[in-house]
Structures are given as C-alpha cells and as structure tokens.
Amino acid sequence: MTAVSVISGAASGIGRAAAVRLAARGDQVVIGSFPGDPHDPEETLAGVEKAGGTGLIAELDVSETASAQAFVAAALEAFGRVDHVIANAGILRRAAFDGMTDDQWDEVLQVDLHGVMRLARAATPHLGEGGSIVAISSIAGGVYGWAEHAHYATAKAGVLGLIRSLAVELGPRGIRANAIVPGLIETPQSLDAANSLGPEGLRRAGATIPCGRVGRPEEIAGVIEFLSSAAASYVSGQAITVDGALTVA
Numbered sequence: 001m002t003a004v005s006v007i008s009g010a011a012s013g014i015g016r017a018a019a020v021r022l023a024a025r026g027d028q029v030v031i032g033s034f035p036g037d038p039h040d041p042e043e044t045l046a047g048v049e050k051a052g053g054t055g056l057i058a059e060l061d062v063s064e065t066a067s068a069q070a071f072v073a074a075a076l077e078a079f080g081r082v083d084h085v086i087a088n089a090g091i092l093r094r095a096a097f098d099g100m101t102d103d104q105w106d107e108v109l110q111v112d113l114h115g116v117m118r119l120a121r122a123a124t125p126h127l128g129e130g131g132s133i134v135a136i137s138s139i140a141g142g143v144y145g146w147a148e149h150a151h152y153a154t155a156k157a158g159v160l161g162l163i164r165s166l167a168v169e170l171g172p173r174g175i176r177a178n179a180i181v182p183g184l185i186e187t188p189q190s191l192d193a194a195n196s197l198g199p200e201g202l203r204r205a206g207a208t209i210p211c212g213r214v215g216r217p218e219e220i221a222g223v224i225e226f227l228s229s230a231a232a233s234y235v236s237g238q239a240i241t242v243d244g245a246l247t248v249a
C-alpha cells in the first residue's frame with residue numbers, strides 16, 4: 001500500500017525538502033501551500049515528480065481550523081488515505097518583549113503552536129496503525145534562549161509538550177508522534193535578516209558550530225523520513241535535536 005504524507009508549509013525550505021525526500025521513497029505527498037507565501041509550490045511539485053513521485057498541491061493556512069480540515073479532505077479525496085503528518089509550517093516575527101503586542105504574540109502562536117495542533121487534529125481521525133506525526137520544533141523551544149523571539153520560543157516549547165501527549169494518547173492506536181528540534185538551517189526563514197540571522201549572520205554563526213556550518217533543509221528531511229518510517233517503529237514521544245552539535249558545545 002502506497003503511503004500518503006501531508007506536509008504543511010511545503011512550498012519552501014524544510015517542507016519542500018521533506019516533500020521531495022518522502023516522494024523519493026515512494027509516498028504520495030500532499031504539498032501544503034500557504035496562500036501568502038512568495039515561494040512557488042509548483043517548484044516543490046516539480047521536485048517530487050523529478051524524484052519519480054506523485055504529489056498534489058493543496059491550499060493550507062494552519063491558523064484556520066476549516067483550512068486544516070479542507071487540506072486533509074483534499075488528501076483523502078485524491079489518494080484515499082493519510083499515513084504521515086509533517087507539521088512543518090512556521091513563522092518568525094522579531095519583536096522585543098517590552099512592548100510586544102497581543103496581536104504579535106498571537107500571530108506567532110496561531111501558526112507555530114496552534115497550527116501544529118490544528119493539522120494533527122484534522123488528520124488523526126484518519127490515521128491508522130503505522131501512522132505518524134512529525135512536528136518541527138526548534139532549539140529555541142528546547143535549551144536555547146533567543147532574544148526578541150519569546151513568542152516563537154514559547155510556541156516551539158509548546159510543540160514538544162503537545163507531541164509527548166499525542167504519543168501517549170495515540171500510541172494504543174499504533175500511531176507515533178515525534179518532534180524534530182533543528183538548530184540553524186539555511187532556508188528562506190533564516191535567510192530573512194529582518195526576522196532572523198540573514199546570509200551574513202548565518203555564515204558567521206556557521207563558523208562557531210562544531211560541525212563547521214549551518215544545516216541544509218535536506219538534513220532535516222532525512223530525519224523526517226526516518227521518524228515517519230518503519231525504521232522508527234518504536235520511537236515515539238521524542239524530540240530529536242539536529243543542530244550540528246550547536247547546543248552541546
């Protein structure tokens with residue numbers, strides 16, 4: 001039986017790399033496309049097809065429950081099942097904590113935490129034995145404090161608690177839930193100097209990381225593939241850090 005993987009935020013970065021990787025192993029992939037994203041989901045689909053896979057582009061705004069439900073419905077209509085949920089969508093909005101508005105706080109929480117919950121909640125009734133959820137957290141939600149990103153750090157820490165609870169609640173149904181905790185990965189998000197490090201900041205930071213560089217989206221996609229595979233059939237409720245040893249140095 002061909003597995004079906006649904007991926008939020010798959011028009012760019014880690015989500016795009018995950019779509020291509022999962023397609024290459026034979027999954028049918030549903031490419032979540034956020035309407036406001038300047039990146040082209042067709043490029044992800046082209047990568048999926050080049051890898052020999054089958055994909056579908058479907059609109060998804062994880063800040064809306066109805067959108068998450070429609071996204072899962074589109075996957076079911078096209079492919080008849082959902083096996084793996086890759087809750088990857090996320091935003092960064094730099095804001096000093098002094099004076100951060102409720103709207104700024106809510107915008108990040110709505111996508112980075114509640115968005116993971118909404119996609120998982122829409123999909124879990126359809127997951128069966130062997131199904132899995134992989135959510136993308138961040139070292140900012142683990143052990144790494146990040147100034148001017150209190151909302152992001154709070155959301156990403158929340159993802160870790162959510163995943164542990166889902167692992168316990170869904171385990172008896174044969175469904176696993178895990179999180180990945182990336183360090184610095186070169187993607188549109190981290191290349192955005194207004195909200196993150198930008199190209200020069202990434203280059204400088206890379207030189208201080210024990211592995212000698214920042215990570216590539218494909219290096220997160222490889223762990224997504226593992227966690228959503230039978231090779232990880234007894235791994236659940238875990239948070240796997242993928243940061244080139246940044247946080248243990």
Ligand code: NAD
Binds near residue numbers: 010014063091183
């Ligand atoms: P990215 O900006 O390329 O990807 C984020 C994706 O989320 C985009 O495709 C965007 O369209 C989508 N998105 C934004 N708002 C959305 C919404 N409301 N609904 C649905 N989709 C939405 O950056 P990325 O680095 O590939 O980010 C992927 C994930 O990895 C994010 O959760 C991010 O926080 C996390 N992460 C990234 C890094 C890094 O260094 N790049 C580090 C740790 C964690």
